[in-house]
Amino acid sequence: MPAAFPANDPHGTMRASDADRDRVADALREAYAEGRLDADEHNERIDLAYKAKTLGELSPLVSDLPQRHITSPAGAPPSVPAMPADYAPGSKITAVFAEQKRGGRWLVPSQTIAAAVFGSVTIDLREAVLTQREVVITANAVFGSIEIKVPHGVVVRDEGTAVFGSRSGSDRNAAGDVPITPESPVVVLRGMALFGEVSVRYPKPKKLGKFLGR
Known part of the structure; x- marks a missing residue:
């Protein structure tokens, strides 16, 4: 998986929240449903997402996926990795x-x-x-x-x-x-x-x- 933060970028060390981890997990599930990830890749990335402590650990998990369903968290600097938007109603x-x-x-x-x-x-x-x-x-x-x-x-x-x-x-x-x-x-x-x-x-x-x- 490609890295999303350049070396020494302070945003990569920012602590991730539960909401950040859930948004990344949602993006991974959607990518799997579209066939962009196989079952092993999906399972591996989901596991890493919920273990991630910083945004720098979350970023590579979604950096090679399409951005059309992605938005940046409110107030986030441009270099912070994009996160998926909420899903539509049921x-x-x-x-x-x-x-x-x-x-x-x-x-x-x-x-x-x-x-x-x-x-x-x-x-x-x-x-x-x-x-x-x-x-x-x-x-x-x-x-x-x-x-x-x-x-x-x-x-x-x-x-x-x-x-x-x-x-x-x-x-x-x-x-x-x-x-x-x-x-x-x-x-x-x-x-x-x-x-x-x-x-x-x-x-x-x-x-x-x-x-x-x-």
Whole structure:
């Protein structure tokens, strides 16, 4: 990664804040979602971002990425590395007498609203990139169904309600092969299942035979 601060530049020794580290992490997640970083590069840089103590340590992590989503912090001198701007408000996924799916590699905003009215919605997070550690999905199923697919290692907290409907799966197989830590991503589910269903699906556990090479 190229260096962004010249030698002896005093701004490189400026202490980084939690907000600085989060902004750099957001830029890295967006770059990964766009295919500019592979999984190993993304993971390595995210790890370095949250360990960084100074702006000089954060700067090289984003200095080789496009600047179109970048703004400088208020009051920052010109030589301070640019930081990504805030993300736009959340997205909406609606299915009325229809079926809607969102999956693959996509950026999950801080808030997503999903509505299934006599229809079905599938939200697949297995290859998605969360824009922050905790995101909120408001899932309203009215005579319909909403299914959220998540990878192991993601904590799902269901704060919604069900009226003549069902909400299930948020507390099953959350860890799998990935241990849960204080840094684990969190998906908060809200909304209502009214004569409908909201469910969470984790990957199926690997069969014992596969571990034994059968």
